Amino acid sequence: MITNIGAAELIAFEEKVADLFNGAKIKAPVHLYSGNEDQMIEAFSSIKEEDWVLCSWRSHFQCLLKGVPQEKVLSEILEGRSISLCFPEYKIFSSAIVGGILPISVGLALSIKLQKLTGMVHCFIGDMTSETGIAHESIKYSINHDLPIRFIIEDNDLSVCSETRKVWGQDQLTYENFSHPKIFHYKYKSKYPHAGAGVRVQF
Ligand SMILES: Cc1ncc(C[n+]2csc(CCOP(=O)(O)OP(=O)(O)O)c2C)c(N)n1
Numbered sequence: 001m002i003t004n005i006g007a008a009e010l011i012a013f014e015e016k017v018a019d020l021f022n023g024a025k026i027k028a029p030v031h032l033y034s035g036n037e038d039q040m041i042e043a044f045s046s047i048k049e050e051d052w053v054l055c056s057w058r059s060h061f062q063c064l065l066k067g068v069p070q071e072k073v074l075s076e077i078l079e080g081r082s083i084s085l086c087f088p089e090y091k092i093f094s095s096a097i098v099g100g101i102l103p104i105s106v107g108l109a110l111s112i113k114l115q116k117l118t119g120m121v122h123c124f125i126g127d128m129t130s131e132t133g134i135a136h137e138s139i140k141y142s143i144n145h146d147l148p149i150r151f152i153i154e155d156n157d158l159s160v161c162s163e164t165r166k167v168w169g170q171d172q173l174t175y176e177n178f179s180h181p182k183i184f185h186y187k188y189k190s191k192y193p194h195a196g197a198g199v200r201v202q203f
């Protein structure tokens with residue numbers, strides 16, 4: 001555990017961003033978290049400062065829990081960079097391309113292993129991302145080569161507005177009950193839509 005930020009602070013941060021977005025103060029997309037605060041705190045309980053955290057378009061909680069000061073995260077969001085927040089000095093890297101972060105995470109983990117460095121990679125992906133071909137290849141390669149990486153699958157059963165399990169015609173995600181130390185799967189239901197904060201904003 002790097003910070004002692006609690007669930008209430010995480011919720012309050014996203015609510016502040018939601019208000020700013022709905023007030024047309026952020027002229028770029030925001031993707032907000034809610035309903036997964038406890039699971040995120042649990043996921044971060046084993047993450048160390050030396051570890052890398054790789055994320056997608058929705059990454060405010062990871063940045064805060066990795067130790068980036070709230071003002072710094074908020075200032076980047078206000079600059080319109082919520083969708084791909086990167087703080088290399090805190091070892092946080094994001095990409096808004098579905099699956100884009102996966103090969104980067106695997107390469108980083110391979111590099112850590114080959115150079116015999118300390119630390120590891122924690123790669124956060126959504127449920128639909130976890131069903132893509134690149135996720136299956138990345139997870140297979142990482143497990144078979146025992147890379148220093150963990151995949152955190154954040155399961156809201158949604159890909160924007162499509163239901164992931166319905167799309168693929170399966171009751172369970174491939175890695176839902178896949179008991180392996182390199183996989184951490186959790187379910188959550190957000191009060192926010194995929195993007196934005198529920199109000200149509202006109203600039
Ligand atoms: C290559 C690519 N295709 C489509 C999109 C549009 N897109 C953004 S998020 C998303 C849904 C991904 O669903 P999931 O992985 O479950 O993530 P969630 O947002 O639910 O956490 C899509 C299709 C994109 N960003 N990149």
Ligand SMILES: [Mg+2]
Nearest residue numbers: 126127156158
């Ligand atoms: Mg999803």
